[in-house]
Amino acid sequence: xxxxxxxxxxxxxxxxxxxxxxxxxxxxxxxxxxxxxxxxxxxxxxxxxxxxxxxxxxxxxxxxxxxxxxxxxxxxxxxxxxxxxxxxxxxxxxxxxxxxxxxxxxxxxxxxxxxxxxxxxxxxxxxxxxxxxxxxxxxxxxxxxxxxxxxxxxxxxxxxxxxxxxxxxxxxxxxxxxxxxxxxxxxxxxxxxxxxxxxxxxxxxxxxxxxxxxxxxxxxxxxxxxxxxxxxxxxxxxxxxxxxxxxxxxxxxxxxxxxxxxxxxxxxxxxxxxxxxxxxxxxxxxxxxxxxxxxxxxxxxxxxxxxxxxxxxxxxxxxxxxxxxxxxxxxxxxxxxxxxxxxxxxxxxx
Amino acid sequence: xxxxxxxxxxxxxxxxxxxxxxxxxxxxxxxxxxxxxxxxxxxxxxxxxxxxxxxxxxxxxxxxxxxxxxxxxxxxxxxxxxxxxxxxxxxxxxxxxxxxxxxxxxxxxxxxxxxxxxxxxxxxxxxxxxxxxxxxxxxxxxxxxxxxxxxxxxxxxxxxxxxxxxxxxxxxxxxxxxxxxxxxxxxxxxxxxxxxxxxxxxxxxxxxxxxxxxxxxxxxxxxxxxxxxxxxxxxxxxxxxxxxxxxxxxxxxxxxxxxxxxxxxxxxxxxxxxxxxxxxxxxxxxxxxxxxxxxxxxxxxxxxxxxxxxxxxxxxxxxxxxxxxxxxxxxxxxxxxxxxxxxxxxxxxx
Numbered sequence: 001x002x003x004x005x006x007x008x009x010x011x012x013x014x015x016x017x018x019x020x021x022x023x024x025x026x027x028x029x030x031x032x033x034x035x036x037x038x039x040x041x042x043x044x045x046x047x048x049x050x051x052x053x054x055x056x057x058x059x060x061x062x063x064x065x066x067x068x069x070x071x072x073x074x075x076x077x078x079x080x081x082x083x084x085x086x087x088x089x090x091x092x093x094x095x096x097x098x099x100x101x102x103x104x105x106x107x108x109x110x111x112x113x114x115x116x117x118x119x120x121x122x123x124x125x126x127x128x129x130x131x132x133x134x135x136x137x138x139x140x141x142x143x144x145x146x147x148x149x150x151x152x153x154x155x156x157x158x159x160x161x162x163x164x165x166x167x168x169x170x171x172x173x174x175x176x177x178x179x180x181x182x183x184x185x186x187x188x189x190x191x192x193x194x195x196x197x198x199x200x201x202x203x204x205x206x207x208x209x210x211x212x213x214x215x216x217x218x219x220x221x222x223x224x225x226x227x228x229x230x231x232x233x234x235x236x237x238x239x240x241x242x243x244x245x246x247x248x249x250x251x252x253x254x255x256x257x258x259x260x261x262x263x264x265x266x267x268x269x270x271x272x273x274x275x276x277x278x279x280x281x282x283x284x285x286x287x288x289x290x291x292x293x294x295x296x297x298x299x300x301x302x303x304x305x306x307x308x309x310x311x312x313x314x315x316x317x318x319x320x321x322x323x324x325x326x327x328x329x330x331x332x333x334x335x336x337x338x339x340x341x342x343x344x345x346x347x348x349x350x
Numbered sequence: 351x352x353x354x355x356x357x358x359x360x361x362x363x364x365x366x367x368x369x370x371x372x373x374x375x376x377x378x379x380x381x382x383x384x385x386x387x388x389x390x391x392x393x394x395x396x397x398x399x400x401x402x403x404x405x406x407x408x409x410x411x412x413x414x415x416x417x418x419x420x421x422x423x424x425x426x427x428x429x430x431x432x433x434x435x436x437x438x439x440x441x442x443x444x445x446x447x448x449x450x451x452x453x454x455x456x457x458x459x460x461x462x463x464x465x466x467x468x469x470x471x472x473x474x475x476x477x478x479x480x481x482x483x484x485x486x487x488x489x490x491x492x493x494x495x496x497x498x499x500x501x502x503x504x505x506x507x508x509x510x511x512x513x514x515x516x517x518x519x520x521x522x523x524x525x526x527x528x529x530x531x532x533x534x535x536x537x538x539x540x541x542x543x544x545x546x547x548x549x550x551x552x553x554x555x556x557x558x559x560x561x562x563x564x565x566x567x568x569x570x571x572x573x574x575x576x577x578x579x580x581x582x583x584x585x586x587x588x589x590x591x592x593x594x595x596x597x598x599x600x601x602x603x604x605x606x607x608x609x610x611x612x613x614x615x616x617x618x619x620x621x622x623x624x625x626x627x628x629x630x631x632x633x634x635x636x637x638x639x640x641x642x643x644x645x646x647x648x649x650x651x652x653x654x655x656x657x658x659x660x661x662x663x664x665x666x667x668x669x670x671x672x673x674x675x676x677x678x679x680x681x682x683x684x685x686x687x688x689x690x691x692x693x694x695x696x697x698x699x700x
Contacts (some may be wrong), residue, residue: 046518048518048521048522049524050521051518051521051522054521103487107484107487109484110460110479110480110483128524128640129460129479130460130524131521131524133457133460133483133486134486134520134521134524135514135515135519135521136458136483137453137457137486137490137520138514138517138518138521140487140490140491141490141510141513141514141516142510142514142519144494144506144509144510144513145507145510145513145514148498148503148506148507148510149507150503151503152503153500153501153502153503153506154497154498156494156497156498156503156506157495157498158494159496160492160494161493161495161496162492163376163487164488164491164492164495164500166491167398167484167487167488167491168398168401168488170487171400171404171481171484171485171488172398172400172401174478174480174481174484175400241558262691293369303698317464323463344655
């Protein structure tokens, strides 16, 4: 697999994992993702022009489409004949989950007071915090609305259980802002709930819709959860060590908001007392925004101490676990694609 | 019926509409509302102490419980024998709708940047805008979670259709901030969506759960919608003319945020050009918060011009329409109570 820099404005998973040779399954995935996008837009149409105007800004939030991709490729991997693995219910589910995810992005931007995401203005910056709150609510509401068209109440139950967990993860993270002693187990609890739960649900429900057996369903569920945790570790690493031009959103916000992520947690638990105190002083010295200099010094300290490598190794291990969780699935181009996706999550630069 | 000032901290509908004589149905309603409160609290329990801590602040938002009361009394009014009119599904529905409503209050406080509600600190003031966003999301998520336990997907569909409309109403309101030419029909469109839709759904679904016929269901639905519109007109009037000590939340915020409500819309459409311009100048003269003097002058102008009376008469007419929509229902103590509730909504001072 060759990792390529995506064309400007297109950073979908399907593009991130482009291989050099013509790839039929990747083409099909691209077509399915376009279908999800169309369903997404159709669900959100209002008879009020002002609502449609605001909704049009959501486009800029569309990124890798990791979650719908997880739903769709899981469906392909479950099908005896991959060509007809994706059913209408999978497409609806993929759309619902993307809508939930977009809502969290819109609301996260209020949380994080971020000015830039996906190389464009955030909704809150463009139209005010209040419009961002309501637009996020509009997305959540439509996600449940679409979900309740699936003909099975228990799906709404699973989705809402998942969003309960996502909110808990966010609240646990908020409660630990500025906690310089945050431990790894709490960090993993946070990201399991806020990120991995939704990724796990993508794969688990997709397998269920395909009528997969318990072993396949469990394997895919574990795959999704592990990919989700790895994804968040890398996301946090990019916030610390990435290039803003490549990542396309404001970086250094975790630090600015007192959100400790894995490299910093590792640093704080392994550095000697004086280095730890120096790091706290350094982070407390920033005024209203992490000066590039502070970021640079934090980055250097954590690289030298091995904390950045440590976080990356954890993500690598989770990626391996994700891939081995697929062992029970029959070999197929879709299973291979799931493996490539896990690798792409690990190696992404944006 | 005697309208009484509620005991401090208890402003439930059941208290607002207390009659002088012992009232069996009101006692039963009180017990049912306590049951709804218990279900509400049980649904929100988390294994994370920090989540439970934050959730405990929601108590202060609990007010009149108008919406669960609409569900419960509608159920009683539909039953051939009132004593067993309220089923478990009604209690769950009442809890779901109260949870949706609480979420809108929490998120509205971000919208309105209000510091005081229900005589206590708002969540955003206490724990930050970010915690308020997430807590509102947690409430919405749990509302859908509880709703998807009702055994009928179409209920989730109706609830989410309603929340779609609520969000649209809020967004239409936001889009019309500072629009000094806002017309009545847009104002009514806003409040029909943001307030009346949920009240109408309370009564309509309650009738459906009771197996009521189409005439009863339609009558209750119209009752709920009209009560909802009247409720919002009075709410807007109280923001302008009420006493902060009695109402228990920050007043004058509509004006401060450029939200035109019925009396002001009436004033602007009936005053002569120079009075209208004087009003715009007056409202634009406030700095960061409506000085009491500005409020006083706005209030005076609208009282003298008859705009306050006009708004009140509109609410009175809607209340009469609400009560006549009940004509198709058999006479009962519950039907009488619905009538008293509509009157209480009109005459409330908080």
